[in-house]
Amino acid sequence: MTATADRKVRSNREAGARAGGPVDSIDAAGLGRARAAGLVAPALVLVLAFLVVPAAWTVYLGVTDYRLTGIQAANPEFVGLDNFTAALADPDFRNSLWLTLLFVLGSAIVGQTVAGFALAWTLRTVPKLVRSVVETLVLLAWILPSSIVAFLWVAYLSGDGGTLNAMLQTSGTEWLLEHPMASIIVFNTWRGTAFSMLLFSAALGAVPPSQLESARLAGAGAFAQLRDVVLPHIRGHVLTNTLLISLWTFNDFSPYLLTAGGPNHASETLPVFIYNKALYGGQLGYGSAISFIMLLINLVIALFYVRLLRERR
Amino acid sequence: MNSSTRSARGALVTLVTWILVLIFFFPVLWMFLNGFKPESLASSINPSFIFKPVTEGYQLAMDRGMAGYLQNSLTAAVTSTIISVLLAIPAAYALSIRRVKNVQNSLSFFISTRFMPLAAIVLPLFMIFKTVGLLDNIYVLAIVYGAMNLPVTVWMMRSFLLEVPFEIIEAARVDGAGMFREIVRIVLPLVLPGVAAAALISFIFAWNEYFLALLLTSSAARTTPPFLGSFVDGRGQFLAVLSAAATIAALPVIIAGWVAQKQLVRGLSMGAIK
Numbered sequence: 179m180t181a182t183a184d185r186k187v188r189s190n191r192e193a194g195a196r197a198g199g200p201v202d203s204i205d206a207a208g209l210g211r212a213r214a215a216g217l218v219a220p221a222l223v224l225v226l227a228f229l230v231v232p233a234a235w236t237v238y239l240g241v242t243d244y245r246l247t248g249i250q251a252a253n254p255e256f257v258g259l260d261n262f263t264a265a266l267a268d269p270d271f272r273n274s275l276w277l278t279l280l281f282v283l284g285s286a287i288v289g290q291t292v293a294g295f296a297l298a299w300t301l302r303t304v305p306k307l308v309r310s311v312v313e314t315l316v317l318l319a320w321i322l323p324s325s326i327v328a329f330l331w332v333a334y335l336s337g338d339g340g341t342l343n344a345m346l347q348t349s350g351t352e353w354l355l356e357h358p359m360a361s362i363i364v365f366n367t368w369r370g371t372a373f374s375m376l377l378f379s380a381a382l383g384a385v386p387p388s389q390l391e392s393a394r395l396a397g398a399g400a401f402a403q404l405r406d407v408v409l410p411h412i413r414g415h416v417l418t419n420t421l422l423i424s425l426w427t428f429n430d431f432s433p434y435l436l437t438a439g440g441p442n443h444a445s446e447t448l449p450v451f452i453y454n455k456a457l458y459g460g461q462l463g464y465g466s467a468i469s470f471i472m473l474l475i476n477l478v479i480a481l482f483y484v485r486l487l488r489e490r491r
Numbered sequence: 492m493n494s495s496t497r498s499a500r501g502a503l504v505t506l507v508t509w510i511l512v513l514i515f516f517f518p519v520l521w522m523f524l525n526g527f528k529p530e531s532l533a534s535s536i537n538p539s540f541i542f543k544p545v546t547e548g549y550q551l552a553m554d555r556g557m558a559g560y561l562q563n564s565l566t567a568a569v570t571s572t573i574i575s576v577l578l579a580i581p582a583a584y585a586l587s588i589r590r591v592k593n594v595q596n597s598l599s600f601f602i603s604t605r606f607m608p609l610a611a612i613v614l615p616l617f618m619i620f621k622t623v624g625l626l627d628n629i630y631v632l633a634i635v636y637g638a639m640n641l642p643v644t645v646w647m648m649r650s651f652l653l654e655v656p657f658e659i660i661e662a663a664r665v666d667g668a669g670m671f672r673e674i675v676r677i678v679l680p681l682v683l684p685g686v687a688a689a690a691l692i693s694f695i696f697a698w699n700e701y702f703l704a705l706l707l708t709s710s711a712a713r714t715t716p717p718f719l720g721s722f723v724d725g726r727g728q729f730l731a732v733l734s735a736a737a738t739i740a741a742l743p744v745i746i747a748g749w750v751a752q753k754q755l756v757r758g759l760s761m762g763a764i765k
Contacts, residue, residue: 213670217585218597221578221641228616228638229604235615293511300508312508314749315516321748322519323699325720326737330518333525333730339534341521368515376756380764418760429608431702435720449610449702456614457706469611480606484599 233473239466246460254463261467270443271468274451278428281363281447286427287420289367294374294419301375302382313376320372328435331365354437358445362433370427374419381415382408414486421483425476448472522741525734533731548735557718557736564714564740567633567704568697574637575644575693576686583648584674588660598649605642609702617706629712635703640693647692647758651685652678688754691747698744715740 240261244254265271297316301309319327334341337352354361385408393407409416431449433439439446439454446454448468456465525533527544586598616635620626655678663677679686701716708714719740722733748755756764 214585217581221582221645222597222600224574224578224634224638225601225604225641228635229607229612232612232615232619233607235619236611239614297508297511300504304505312512314752315512315519317748317752317755318519318745319515321695321699321744322741323701323716323719323744325701325716326522326741327518329719329722329733329737330522333733334518334521368518371515373756373759376752377760377764380756415764418764422760425606429610431610435701449608452610457617462614462618466614469608469614472608473611476606476608476611477603480603483606484602487602 236466236469236473239463240470241467242463244463244466246457246462248460250463257463261464262471264464265467265471270446271451273443274446274448277359277445278447280359281366281430281433282424282427284359284363285366286370286423289363290370290374290423290427291416291419293367293371295378297371297375298378298382301379313372313379316375317372319369324369324432325435327365327369328432331361331368331436335361355441358437358441362436362445362447365436366427366430366432369432370423373423377415377419378412381412385411417486418483421479421486425479425483428475428479429472519741522734522737525730526738527735528731530729530731533734546735548731549739551732552736552739555732555736557715557739560713560715560718561739563629563708563712564698564716565743566629567636567714568694568743570630570633571636571640571697572690572693574634575640576690578637579641579644579648579689580674580679580686582645583652584678586645587649587652588655588678598646601642601645605646609639613703613706616703620707626707627709627712629708629714632704632707632712632714633697635707636693636697636700639700639703640696643696643758644689644693647689647754648682648685650757651682655681685754688751688758691751692755692758695744695747695751698747 239254241256241258242254243250243257243260245251297312301312304312332354335353337343337350337355340351340353342353343349343351389407390403393403398406429449430447431453433445433447434450434453437445439450449472452465452468452472455461455468459465524540524542526548527546528539528542529545529547532539532542533548582601617626620628620631625631659681660673660677663673699716700714701720704714705717705720708717719733719737722729722736751758
């Protein structure tokens, strides 16, 4: 095979891979539908059994009055959309939805994105060794188990002997009780910034330095450089990052470890709300209905993301 | 803009970055230091940086049965990693190198299950396992973790397999290697770094998982995260012992994360970002 033909084969395959288009032609060696399905089946079965079936069950539970204990635990009754109408009328649920929105906006879309980009932007020009040390240190916050980082923050923010109070000379301030939402937003920003930082680092590496240089020579300030040179290059990365961190933050259960949703529902984001209602309060049916609502919101964001991946390929 | 204001501004930006990094690192550093303090010093109101290190906290953590929880965590993390990697390799292979049209649709299915909130599946899992008496079983937890990590491992490996030059595989086919031999002898060695990264990520997720472990285990199969979580309280009387326990529990993920650092973003964006 000549080099040109060689390249042609490869580019054909890559074209197919990107477009996700006609793939039958690639299956030249004849794996066949049955064998291909056989290779995928074990993974599919496991995912079906432990992720999809439970999710479907959640949908079913959501239209019953199932409870953890009592008569409805043995004989749950079909209640139609009662749980959903109850949710819409439940001030606690609406409060929780609002807090979740605040949490996602404050800690993911603003906090993590801004801090992550700032770090990536600054680290671009520092020596390689310094950069990798900093990245590793920031990564620690993100990679440690949530129960560990939660404990660190509880100790840090504690009113009685908390380190933050000692540093700020604000002895006795119970941060988690007096400012619960602000606390979990700062906590989640701290925790999640590493992902945005690493992602933007990779993105900024793809911006041609020559373009930045010529923009600077043309007298563009830092802001203009960011807007006119950097942003067009990293638009896709910004979108990917925003979708992923929004989803993770939306589903994050860690606030439970800091405030358990309290005091008096003041920091009860949706996953915490479900836990408190379904397992603490025993209302499995109602909790499942809320889970279903969460599932729908996730699905919408996931559809966007799948679309994004398709376009990228 | 002249050069002196620019360098002054550069110095300011650098300073701000270092302060930011210090803020990020401080809680972890604090945990590490507190683990080596005697309890009275760790929970004292005045933070101290210079002290005589003791291992009292570590001994107390072990006295509380830490070793058993660590062992459960290790069993769950390793078993689930093996499950998800072993199942992901053939799936990713069929979805990248030997692609067949209809099977290809399962890709979107895999990716959408990645976005399943744990809160939405945990209640039925809890009820099913309760009914059949499989609560508090470490291998059941491991299988659930395996399923939880599969979407990520499949997608991640697929993104690596797509980069394997087609000619190499074609050459193997001309040699007459069967499918199994082709996977094990030719494809796998080429994507070994990808397999390793996927395994590390899946290990980290399973090791760190708290929500499912909290509900699906109680005593015999309890893993480290809920064990640590149960001691979290604001009063701080267990600060030294908890710090010591947390430091031990953090070590495996710190090592795994450090090794997999370069591949983390790729894995978590499911190949969207290289």
